[in-house]
Amino acid sequence: MSDPVIRAINLKTYFPVRKGLFRIAGYVRAVDEVSLEIYPGETLALVGESGCGKTTLGKTLLRIVEPTAGKIFFKGQEITNTDYNEMKKLRRRMAMIFQDPYASIDPSYSVFKVIEEPLEIHGIGTREERAELVMKALEEVRLIPPEEFARKYPHMLSGGQRQRVAIARALVLRPDFIVADEPVSMLDASVRVEILLLLRELQKKHNLSYLYITHDIATSKYFSERIAVMYAGKIIELGPSSMLLKNPLHPYTRALIDAIPDPDPSNRFRIREVIKGEPPDLSNPPTGCRFHPRCPYAMDICKQVIPEFKEYQPGHLVACHLYD
Amino acid sequence: MGEPQVLTVRKLFLHYRSGGSIVRAVDGISFELRGKHAIALVGESGCGKSSTAIALMRLLPPNTARYEGEVYINGMDVMKLPEEEFRRRIRWRTISIVFQGAMNALNPVLKVGFQVAEPLIHNLGLKKKDALAIAEEALEEVGLPKGVSERYPHELSGGMKQRVCIAMALVTKPKIVILDEPTSALDIITQANIINLLKQLKQERGLSYIFITHDLALSSELADSVAVMYAGKIVERGPADDVYLSPAHPYMRLLLNSIPRLRQDIPPSFIPGAPPDLRDPPSGCRFHPRCPYIIRGKCDVEEPPEFDIGGGHYVACWLHGGGGT
Numbered sequence: 001m002s003d004p005v006i007r008a009i010n011l012k013t014y015f016p017v018r019k020g021l022f023r024i025a026g027y028v029r030a031v032d033e034v035s036l037e038i039y040p041g042e043t044l045a046l047v048g049e050s051g052c053g054k055t056t057l058g059k060t061l062l063r064i065v066e067p068t069a070g071k072i073f074f075k076g077q078e079i080t081n082t083d084y085n086e087m088k089k090l091r092r093r094m095a096m097i098f099q100d101p102y103a104s105i106d107p108s109y110s111v112f113k114v115i116e117e118p119l120e121i122h123g124i125g126t127r128e129e130r131a132e133l134v135m136k137a138l139e140e141v142r143l144i145p146p147e148e149f150a151r152k153y154p155h156m157l158s159g160g161q162r163q164r165v166a167i168a169r170a171l172v173l174r175p176d177f178i179v180a181d182e183p184v185s186m187l188d189a190s191v192r193v194e195i196l197l198l199l200r201e202l203q204k205k206h207n208l209s210y211l212y213i214t215h216d217i218a219t220s221k222y223f224s225e226r227i228a229v230m231y232a233g234k235i236i237e238l239g240p241s242s243m244l245l246k247n248p249l250h251p252y253t254r255a256l257i258d259a260i261p262d263p264d265p266s267n268r269f270r271i272r273e274v275i276k277g278e279p280p281d282l283s284n285p286p287t288g289c290r291f292h293p294r295c296p297y298a299m300d301i302c303k304q305v306i307p308e309f310k311e312y313q314p315g316h317l318v319a320c321h322l323y324d
Numbered sequence: 325m326g327e328p329q330v331l332t333v334r335k336l337f338l339h340y341r342s343g344g345s346i347v348r349a350v351d352g353i354s355f356e357l358r359g360k361h362a363i364a365l366v367g368e369s370g371c372g373k374s375s376t377a378i379a380l381m382r383l384l385p386p387n388t389a390r391y392e393g394e395v396y397i398n399g400m401d402v403m404k405l406p407e408e409e410f411r412r413r414i415r416w417r418t419i420s421i422v423f424q425g426a427m428n429a430l431n432p433v434l435k436v437g438f439q440v441a442e443p444l445i446h447n448l449g450l451k452k453k454d455a456l457a458i459a460e461e462a463l464e465e466v467g468l469p470k471g472v473s474e475r476y477p478h479e480l481s482g483g484m485k486q487r488v489c490i491a492m493a494l495v496t497k498p499k500i501v502i503l504d505e506p507t508s509a510l511d512i513i514t515q516a517n518i519i520n521l522l523k524q525l526k527q528e529r530g531l532s533y534i535f536i537t538h539d540l541a542l543s544s545e546l547a548d549s550v551a552v553m554y555a556g557k558i559v560e561r562g563p564a565d566d567v568y569l570s571p572a573h574p575y576m577r578l579l580l581n582s583i584p585r586l587r588q589d590i591p592p593s594f595i596p597g598a599p600p601d602l603r604d605p606p607s608g609c610r611f612h613p614r615c616p617y618i619i620r621g622k623c624d625v626e627e628p629p630e631f632d633i634g635g636g637h638y639v640a641c642w643l644h645g646g647g648g649t
C-alpha cells in the first residue's frame with residue numbers, strides 16, 4: 001500500500017472545563033488516544049453518535065483545533081508542531097466542508113467571491129487567472145453556466161447548490177485531503193445521493209482522500225472504502241466498509257447497525273432490540289471500556305481495563321475485551 | 325382491515341399568500357385513516373407535509389389564502405364546525421400533534437410537568453392540580469423516570485425532551501395523533517427507542533397516527549399505509565406492502581431508489597432536477613419535468629386524476645390509466 005496522506009498516532013484533543021475565570025476544573029476528552037491512517041484516493045467514513053468527537057477529530061487532523069498530545073503526519077511529514085507560516089502553506093493541500101452550507105458561506109459574498117477567496121488568501125494567480133480557476137471549479141461541480149452562478153448570492157441557491165459551492169471552494173486549491181463534516185445531512189435523500197456521487201467523481205479525477213463524517217451509516221456503505229466507529233472520544237472499531245457492516249465486532253457497532261431501518265413494510269411488526277442509555281459525559285467518562293455501562297455483554301474486566309485497539313482480522317480492528 | 329375509518333380527507337386545500345403570489349402548499353389532497361392504523365405522509369422538503377398537519381389541526385397562519393375541503397372525523401365533517409366548537413371537541417381532544425421541532429420549542433423557564441399539563445388547563449379547562457396529576461401519569465407512560473415533571477428542559481437529553489413532547493400530545497387522550505418528524509433531530513439509537521415507544525403506545529391505546537417524515541426508511545417503521553406527497557399533491561397512496569414493495573408512481577419508484585439500503589446491495593441513484601416552486605407549479609402532472617416516462621402531449625398538459633389500481637392503492641399518473649401504456 002502507498003504511504004498514507006494522513007496519519008494520526010495516539011491523538012488527544014482535550015478541552016478545558018473552566019470554573020470561574022481561571023480555574024480549570026477538568027477536561028472534555030473529545031478525542032482520546034486515536035490512531036488512524038487515510039490513504040490516497042480513499043474515503044474513510046467516521047460514524048458515531050452526536051457529541052462523540054467526530055468534528056473535533058476532523059478539525060484536529062487539519063490543525064484547525066490544536067491537539068493536546070499525539071502526532072499528526074501529512075504525507076509523511078510531521079505537522080503536529082508546525083508553525084503558523086509553514087502550516088498556512090500546507091493548508092492549501094487540505095480543506096474542510098461543513099454540514100451547514102449557510103454557516104460556512106458568508107451571505108454577503110457572491111458565489112464568485114466565495115470560491116475566489118481561498119485563492120486570494122494564498123496569493124495565487126492574477127485576477128484573470130483566478131477568475132478562470134473559479135469558472136473551472138464551478139463547471140466541475142456542475143453549476144452551469146458558471147458565469148451565471150458566479151453572479152448569484154447564497155440565498156438564491158437551493159441547499160444542494162449551496163453545498164456544490166462549498167465543494168468548489170474546497171477544491172479550488174487542489175487539495176489532497178478533505179474533511180467532509182456531515183456534508184449532506186441537511187439535504188433531501190435524492191440530493192444527498194447526487195452530492196455524494198459528485199464527491200466520488202471528483203475524488204477519482206483528482207485522487208483525493210476524504211474523511212467523511214456522518215451519522216448515516218447506510219451512505220457510508222456505498223460511499224466509503226473503510227469505516228471508523230467512534231464512541232465517547234475513541235475509535236472502537238475500524239475496517240473495510242463491507243466487512244465491518246457484514247460482520248460488526250464491537251457491541252456498540254452492532255447496536256448502531258441494528259437501529260438503522262431500511263424501507264421495509266415488515267418493520268412495523270417488530271419492536272427493535274435497542275440498547276438503552278445515553279453516551280457518557282466526556283469530562284468524566286466511565287472507567288475501563290467507555291461503553292460498559294450500556295453494553296449487554298459487559299464483564300468485570302470491562303469496568304476496569306481499557307480494551308486495546310487491535311487487529312482482529314487483517315485490516316479490521318476492534319477495541320473490546322470480547323476479542324482478547 | 326376490520327377497523328372503521330376515523331379520518332377521511334377529501335379535496336383539502338391550504339394556500340398561503342406570499343409577496344404577490346400564492347403558495348399552493350396543500351392542493352386538493354384526499355386520503356383515509358383507519359382506527360388503530362398509521363398512515364405515513366412522506367415526501368421531500370417543502371412538499372406540503374407540515375401544511376397538511378396544520379390544516380387538519382386548523383392552526384392556520386394569518387397569511388392563509390385558501391382553506392377548504394372536507395375532513396370527516398368519525399363520520400362528521402369537522403370543517404363545518406365553528407372555531408369555538410372545533411376547539412372544544414376536536415383540536416387536542418380528538419386529534420393532536422407533536423409539532424416538527426417541538427423539542428426545541430419547549431419553554432426553557434417552565435418545568436416540564438407544567439408544560440405537559442398546559443393543554444389540559446387551556447384547552448380542556450381542568451384545574452391546575454388535576455392537570456398536573458394527569459401530566460405526571462403521561463410522563464411516566466412515555467418512559468420518563470419519576471421526578472422529571474419537576475425538571476426544566478435544559479436538564480434533559482434530546483430523547484427525553486422528545487418524550488415530553490409526545491406526552492404533551494397524549495395528555496388530552498386523543499384518538500388520532502399527528503407526528504411531524506418526531507425523531508429527525510435525534511441520534512439513530514435514540515430514534516429507535518422513540519419509535520419503539522410510539523409502536524407500543526399505538527398498540528396499548530389503540531391510537532391512529534399520521535406519521536410525517538421525509539425519511540422513507542423510517543416511515544416503514546410505523547406505516548400501515550403510505551401517502552406520497554409531491555408539490556402539494558398526493559401522487560400515490562395505498563397499503564404499506566404495496567407502496568414500498570411495488571411502488572406505482574415514477575416519483576415514488578425513483579425516490580425509493582435514492583435510499584441507500586443497508587441490508588441489500590443496491591447502489592442508490594438520484595432524481596435529476598429539483599421539486600418545483602409551489603407558487604408556480606408545472607402544468608399537467610407536477611412531476612412531468614423530471615419524469616423519465618413522460619407521455620408528451622398528455623402528462624405536460626393534463627393533470628392526472630387518481631387511478632384506482634386495486635386493493636386500496638391509488639396513483640395519480642397517466643401511465644396507470646386514461647390511454648397510458
Ligand SMILES: Nc1ncnc2c1ncn2[C@@H]1O[C@H](COP(=O)(O)OP(=O)(O)OP(=O)(O)O)[C@@H](O)[C@H]1O
Nearest residue numbers: 015016028030049050051052053054055056057282
Ligand atoms: N471548542 C470546544 N470547547 C469545549 N468543548 C468542546 C469544543 N468543541 C467540542 N466540544 C465538546 O467535545 C465533545 C465532542 O464534540 P464534537 O463536536 O467533536 O462531536 P461530534 O461527534 O462532531 O458531534 P455531532 O455529531 O453532534 O456533530 C462534545 O462534548 C462537545 O461538547
Ligand SMILES: Nc1ncnc2c1ncn2[C@@H]1O[C@H](COP(=O)(O)OP(=O)(O)OP(=O)(O)O)[C@@H](O)[C@H]1O
Nearest residue numbers: 340342347349368369370371372373374375385602
Ligand atoms: N406560513 C407560510 N407562508 C408562506 N409559505 C409557507 C408557509 N408555511 C410553509 N410555506 C411554504 O409552503 C410549502 C410547504 O411547506 P411545508 O412546511 O408544509 O413543507 P414540508 O413538506 O413540511 O417540508 P419539510 O420537510 O421541510 O418540513 C413550502 O414551499 C413552504 O416554503
Ligand code: SF4
Nearest residue numbers: 609612615623641642
Ligand atoms: S403522469 Fe406522466 S409525468 Fe407524471 S409521473 Fe406519470 S408518467 Fe411521469
Ligand SMILES: [Mg+2]
Nearest residue numbers: 054055056181
Ligand atoms: Mg460534528
Ligand SMILES: [Mg+2]
Nearest residue numbers: 373374375424
Ligand atoms: Mg415540515
